Amino acid sequence: MSLVPGMGIVRGMGLTLKRFFQPKATIRYPEVRADVAPKFRGRLQLLYDEWGTLKCETCFQCAQACPIECIDMGGIDTKGRFHVHWGPPETYGERREESAVRRSGRPVADAAFRRFDPVDTSALDEIMERHDYDPKALLAMLEETQAEYGYLPVGALKHISRVTGAWYAYIYGTASYYRHLRLEPPMIETVPAAGEAHVAIEQSYRSALDASLGYAVRGS
Amino acid sequence: MTTFLTTPREWPAILTGRVAALAADPSDLDTATRAGAFEGLRRAVRDLGRTGTIATVAASGLRGRGGAGFPTGEKWRAAATRPATERYVVANGYGADPAVRTDATLLATDPWGVVEGLAIAAFAVGATEAIIAVRADDAALVTLLEGAVLAAEEAGFLGDDVLGSGSRISMTVRPVQGAYMLGEETVLLKALAGRRGQPEQRPPYPAERGLFEKPTVVNNVQTLAAVPWIVREGGPAYAAIGAKASPGTILVQLRGPEGGGIAEVPLGTPLRELVRLTGGLGTRSLKALLVGGPTGGLLPADLIDTPYEYDALREVGAHVGSGSIVVADDRACVVDLARLLTKFSADEACGKTIPCRIGLRRLYEIGDRVATGRPKPTDMALMADLAHDVAASGLCEHERLATLPFTSGMRYFRSELDDHLLRSTCPAGVCHPIAVGAAATPGPG
Numbered sequence A: 001m002s003l004v005p006g007m008g009i010v011r012g013m014g015l016t017l018k019r020f021f022q023p024k025a026t027i028r029y030p031e032v033r034a035d036v037a038p039k040f041r042g043r044l045q046l047l048y049d050e051w052g053t054l055k056c057e058t059c060f061q062c063a064q065a066c067p068i069e070c071i072d073m074g075g076i077d078t079k080g081r082f083h084v085h086w087g088p089p090e091t092y093g094e095r096r097e098e099s100a101v102r103r104s105g106r107p108v109a110d111a112a113f114r115r116f117d118p119v120d121t122s123a124l125d126e127i128m129e130r131h132d133y134d135p136k137a138l139l140a141m142l143e144e145t146q147a148e149y150g151y152l153p154v155g156a157l158k159h160i161s162r163v164t165g166a167w168y169a170y171i172y173g174t175a176s177y178y179r180h181l182r183l184e185p186p187m188i189e190t191v192p193a194a195g196e197a198h199v200a201i202e203q204s205y206r207s208a209l210d211a212s213l214g215y216a217v218r219g220s
Numbered sequence B: 001m002t003t004f005l006t007t008p009r010e011w012p013a014i015l016t017g018r019v020a021a022l023a024a025d026p027s028d029l030d031t032a033t034r035a036g037a038f039e040g041l042r043r044a045v046r047d048l049g050r051t052g053t054i055a056t057v058a059a060s061g062l063r064g065r066g067g068a069g070f071p072t073g074e075k076w077r078a079a080a081t082r083p084a085t086e087r088y089v090v091a092n093g094y095g096a097d098p099a100v101r102t103d104a105t106l107l108a109t110d111p112w113g114v115v116e117g118l119a120i121a122a123f124a125v126g127a128t129e130a131i132i133a134v135r136a137d138d139a140a141l142v143t144l145l146e147g148a149v150l151a152a153e154e155a156g157f158l159g160d161d162v163l164g165s166g167s168r169i170s171m172t173v174r175p176v177q178g179a180y181m182l183g184e185e186t187v188l189l190k191a192l193a194g195r196r197g198q199p200e201q202r203p204p205y206p207a208e209r210g211l212f213e214k215p216t217v218v219n220n221v222q223t224l225a226a227v228p229w230i231v232r233e234g235g236p237a238y239a240a241i242g243a244k245a246s247p248g249t250i251l252v253q254l255r256g257p258e259g260g261g262i263a264e265v266p267l268g269t270p271l272r273e274l275v276r277l278t279g280g281l282g283t284r285s286l287k288a289l290l291v292g293g294p295t296g297g298l299l300p301a302d303l304i305d306t307p308y309e310y311d312a313l314r315e316v317g318a319h320v321g322s323g324s325i326v327v328a329d330d331r332a333c334v335v336d337l338a339r340l341l342t343k344f345s346a347d348e349a350c351g352k353t354i355p356c357r358i359g360l361r362r363l364y365e366i367g368d369r370v371a372t373g374r375p376k377p378t379d380m381a382l383m384a385d386l387a388h389d390v391a392a393s394g395l396c397e398h399e400r401l402a403t404l405p406f407t408s409g410m411r412y413f414r415s416e417l418d419d420h421l422l423r424s425t426c427p428a429g430v431c432h433p434i435a436v437g438a439a440a441t442p443g444p445g
């Protein structure tokens, strides 16, 4: 605040006058292009090809690379399941719900998503004890955990991580890879026979092959 | 129980030689030893020694039956000469191709050949841990193998003091399940180590750095089952069988319009004779031979005299692969077939490399557009480009081979593809909603 009345406007006009004699910032775009900082990435825009198909492959590369985590992504994994974490589990798993609210104001849209409920770990401790807490036996531990709980609760995976010292991402990677392991409770409570998850897929391949060869009645 | 197809009498039965004797009870060790089981191991341990055994296998020219045809002797030597505190040998009995039962049938009809072959491999490379990896869904087979390993151990063929030589071989049966890719050797080793089943870059090959980072020999069960015979009869005797660069016999899974089954055939047998083994074509005419399973190549009828052997098949755009040979007659459409196979390969891709995960899916989608009459004008060029890029950027063999159905289709059945693309017709009358036969689109004139 100034004591002399009118001093503010004089200062303002002074700045205008100073700028007036400075070199102009206008560039003759598009003939001339401004220098852009090498880190500038522009606006994120998803492009369509000439037939109107979205070019984004949901490959998660950008979400994984984005340093400020401004890219979120939902998608279907190679096995046709929609329960993938947004982005790689290593980066997103733990903060998923919190980030979804922060960024979109809405909770996670994925219906299969469950909070990381703590589980009763006494059975789990016995299983790990049997395998000497050795991550080399992780697959067997996970199979037995699934037999115990019916599925692999995230709380159980975290407990295994804490106790064996194996990274959560490592355990999640193994758990989400094998078809017979599941991360959600099954719709119908049955104990699947060994190898069942894969056998059905193989059967459908065989019958599709027969149909394609004309050895069996063709489907639609 | 699957039986073997009858083959010409003069074809040698190296893998299936004991099957008849064991037919009543494959788990009977006494019958098996009377029929010659574990004589090879005895000879390896008592007469040949480590390097002698490896030299014998190398001299036989035996190549891996898991599909790639890598020389077995070389693989063993690499693992044996690598300095290490511990080495492993693994019998790959996973049998990934859903339409092929050769490896499982071999294990179920004569488990002893594989147990003995694996013991010889362990002895030769100096491994103390031997693992037989099989599918978890075949519970009866797992039990049979566990029994066989136990019996062999009690008889002194395995265990702490193999045939009084002081060598230790402890063998275990490990059931694995849950993915097609488990057949690939680096994936199988990951599963055995409790890790996510995605392939590793090779080299380093498992023989240098495998299970738990130790030198590991992974061999197909058929490769191992041939080893006792080789050690018994000598390398040159085996090298004299089959094709010159690919000696020996192999189990093939045949399927044709008139029938099929499993047969032991010498490598180098012309495809024509294998088609004859399926019972021929009846009244139908031959359209294509799918050689190599889901990632196999589609060969036209005029290549029917190609010898069934690693190098010759690679040259024409197919491969031994899972040992499957499927006869497609005039009822099949090449586009429809290639689309189905590519979809399977795309669904089963592990997702580690992006060209494989996304490229194969796009390849399937292009094929699907062509088959359903909605192709884009650039689709044929796009398909060729994409197939090339996927194969060229491959991390594992799956990715390099999975484009074969479409690339061989484009190579040999171009006119059929063009019928779909340019004239919206499917000559075989399979694809819909494309009009059936030539009566489809009204021509300009």
Ligand SMILES: Cc1cc2nc3c(=O)[nH]c(=O)nc-3n(C[C@H](O)[C@H](O)[C@H](O)COP(=O)(O)O)c2cc1C
Binding pocket: B063, B064, B065, B066, B067, B068, B069, B070, B072, B092, B093, B094, B095, B096, B097, B180, B181, B182, B183, B184, B185, B186, B218, B219, B220, B221, B223, B224, B396, B397, B398
């Ligand atoms: C996708 C894929 C699936 C495979 N499946 C099998 C299989 O089921 N059984 C097998 O023995 N080898 C399979 N292989 C080959 C193995 O990677 C490996 O080459 C083989 O087990 C080595 O044994 P060999 O030297 O006796 O052939 C597969 C390879 C790939 C790329």
Ligand code: SF4
Binding pocket: A055, A056, A057, A058, A059, A060, A061, A062, A063
């Ligand atoms: S997900 Fe992959 S394809 Fe989609 S925008 Fe990101 S980087 Fe591009």
Ligand code: FES
Binding pocket: B181, B198, B199, B348, B349, B350, B351, B352, B353, B356, B357, B395, B396, B398, B399
């Ligand atoms: S199957 Fe895993 S990269 Fe191709």
